[in-house]
Amino acid sequence: MDLQVVQVDIPEGTNVIIGHSHFIKTVEDLYEVIVTTNPNMKFGLAFNEASGPCLIRYEGNDQNLVDVAIENAKKIGAGHLFVLVIKDGYPINILNQIKNTQEVCRIFAATANPLQVIVAQTDQGRAVLGVVDGYSVKGVESEKDREWRHNFLRQITKYKK
Numbered sequence: 001m002d003l004q005v006v007q008v009d010i011p012e013g014t015n016v017i018i019g020h021s022h023f024i025k026t027v028e029d030l031y032e033v034i035v036t037t038n039p040n041m042k043f044g045l046a047f048n049e050a051s052g053p054c055l056i057r058y059e060g061n062d063q064n065l066v067d068v069a070i071e072n073a074k075k076i077g078a079g080h081l082f083v084l085v086i087k088d089g090y091p092i093n094i095l096n097q098i099k100n101t102q103e104v105c106r107i108f109a110a111t112a113n114p115l116q117v118i119v120a121q122t123d124q125g126r127a128v129l130g131v132v133d134g135y136s137v138k139g140v141e142s143e144k145d146r147e148w149r150h151n152f153l154r155q156i157t158k159y160k161k
Contacts, residue, residue, distance in 0.1 A: 001122050003129075006075050008083075008115040009068055015091050016072070016115060017084040017098065019107040020128065024049060024057060026082055026103040031059040033097045034086075041089035044069035050079025050125075062087065076117050078126040080105075109133050 010016050027047045034043055044065030047057045056073050060066035065085045073083045086094075091110035098104060109115055113134035120127045141149070 001120050004119045004121060005132075006117045006119055008072050008076075008117060010085070010112060010115060011064075011068060014065065014068075014085050014087045015089075015110065015112045017086070017091050017095070017107060017110045018072075018076075018115075018117065018128075018131070019082050019084075019098070020105045021047065021080055021082050021101075021103045022105055023103040026101070027057045027059050029101050029103060030082065030084065030098060033101055034084075034094055035061070037094045037097050038089045041093070042087040044085045045082065046070045046073035047082045048073050048077065048079055054079070076119060076126070076128065078119060078128050081128060 008016060008018070024047070027045060030045055030047075034041055034045075042062040042065060044060035044062055044067065045058060046066070046069035049055050049057055056070055058066055058070055060069065065087060069083045069085045072085070073081060076083070084098075095107070095110055099107060108117070108128055109131045111133050115134075116132040118129045118131065120129050
């Protein structure tokens, strides 16, 4: 077995969701989930087929994002993996709907942070062992940091106590 680290390409202003799914219908079902949940979201979706012709299946409404999703899926190379690159929305807007899609087994990451995927290569194929999402912890938040966090969340959610 060979272990590799794959750096995921996340263009400025986008987020990525990487997950494991079990059926080719994932492409159509995730497309439908996204456009019915947030019709203004731009996205590219790639799904690595794990049997038969083992192709990268894809959909999306933004060719640039589709191309990025395909390239990331190709670099990772694991079967039954999907890569979704989104713009004009956030993972929190669609993540529960994606998790509730029948074919989705798990989500590895949903982030705009620098992202690395730990991949194992065997004689049979490739598998995702885990992800490195962002950077290591540098300390514990102070009261000033807590105040900033509370204000930031109220600002982005328009929620007032």
